[in-house]
Amino acid sequence: MVRIRGSIGDWPVDLTLELDAEDWRQLAQHMPPPPLGEPQVAAARAPASAAPVDRLWQTAQDLLRGSGRIEGPQLLAELEAFSGNAGAAKQLLVRLRHDARVKIEVVDGTQVFVWLED
Numbered sequence: 001m002v003r004i005r006g007s008i009g010d011w012p013v014d015l016t017l018e019l020d021a022e023d024w025r026q027l028a029q030h031m032p033p034p035p036l037g038e039p040q041v042a043a044a045r046a047p048a049s050a051a052p053v054d055r056l057w058q059t060a061q062d063l064l065r066g067s068g069r070i071e072g073p074q075l076l077a078e079l080e081a082f083s084g085n086a087g088a089a090k091q092l093l094v095r096l097r098h099d100a101r102v103k104i105e106v107v108d109g110t111q112v113f114v115w116l117e118d
Contacts, residue, residue, distance in 0.1 A: 069114040
């Protein structure tokens with residue numbers, strides 16, 4: 001599933017595209033092949049280097065799941081507190097914003113992140 005959210009002028013946009021395995025296969029056929037001699041990025045990654053990021057992502061999900069709903073500024077502050085830097089916290093916030101299990105509501109001009117799954 002691919003979810004696109006934003007706005008065009010004053011019009012809000014919330015578009016969800018559901019793609020099955022065949023759709024992804026057809027899309028992959030249109031991708032150019034990697035240059036010869038260049039290693040595959042996904043294959044070159046070591047699992048150990050991804051582990052800290054995965055732990056942060058899991059913690060971010062657990063935080064929102066545990067609270068059920070939380071205002072964006074408070075969520076950002078808590079993400080920054082456990083991730084240790086503002087950049088990582090913002091990346092986690094963006095991932096949560098685009099997660100299918102998260103709904104964004106606007107209450108009095110403030111984004112509220114709501115966990116949809118039990």
